[in-house]
Amino acid sequence: MKYFGFTGHALNKQTIAPKVESILPENRRRKPSKSWIRRFLQRHHKLVLARGSGLDPKRARAFNKPVISHYFTLLGDIIKQHDIPWENVYNMDEKGIQLGGGRKGDATKYFFSREDQAKYQLKSDKLQLITIVEVVCADGSSDIMPCFIFPGATMAPEWFCEDGAL
Template sequence: MPPTESALDLDPFDDSLSQEERMDHAIQAIKENPKRSQCAVAKFYQVPRATLGTRLKGVKPRAEAHEYQQNLSNAQERVMVEWVKVRARRGVPMSLALLGSYAAHLCGRELGATWPRRFLDRHRDLKLKLTQSLEACRAKALNSKNVNDHFDLLESVIADYNIELEHIWNMDEKGIQLGIGKRMTALVDRDQKSVYSVQSGNRDLITIVEAVSATGRALHSSFIHPGMKRDLRWAENNPDNAR
């Protein structure tokens, strides 16, 4: 009989799993119990039965066997995938064109126009999604799931890097400007529900910045004005001693 979901703690119908990841789980299931039917296991994990059989005989996957022919190694592509996800979460997502530019810089040669699309096809845990302006995203973002996800991620980063409270700061900025940025199609993690793009725009902008640490220490407010030189009038009527 095929392995049960509870036995392996795996949902084989998770669309974020690539075929290679499902194949790895299928191989592991057979190795754990050689009496299991290869046909049933292949059906359970939604992988080709013939491919599962050849992989169990030691035949390498195509991507690994032909790695020397690829523009980027498998390790480089995995790093690129994680970098795409990190940028999307930080609000500076990558377009297909930018992905191709990064990859060309990494491998040291020009890549074909279809390379970014083929990269996306190889990594099913990524997808294309239209970005939203940061302000539009903020209007939808305050819900329990997003808040819980944020603090779960924050706690894991603090624990992983042993960050002291005095080094944890919350910074908020408010930009006063005319116009908004255009939407773009960007690469994101398949599990990411929304993606925003932080745009500076090409109009005059005044930015107000405040920062408070986890210990309660607060920096002076900062006002950032456009211009090559400082105007002394900016400091007039300044009870908060903003800078």
């Protein structure tokens, strides 16, 4: 969340009130009313109240501009140093799908910048997941099919044979 400067630590209607109260002069210190919050949003068109997506605190600490910039600098150096062609550079990603349907999320809405595509609020959840894995080559080609990983499932024997032959 760029507007308040703290990604993952979004303000909601309840948490913004003490912050507003703390910046008022001593003689005018009081909690902002519901109408103040509505008027605040009308004055600040870049803000919107929305439900945030859960973001594990460990992931939030690891995903920041200096860490990501350092990673891509190192990756670029290795690719140049070893003269690795783009057809040998792959990206693998995974997506977890929660088993047993969804859980009802917290109905609390937080202040986010309208420009932010991802609206995250720190949240830790331990869920049983089905994992979908996809792999794409940096040159745009990919002959690796997506796969599904189920918890407790037996591994396919062809994974351990050359060219899929049993």
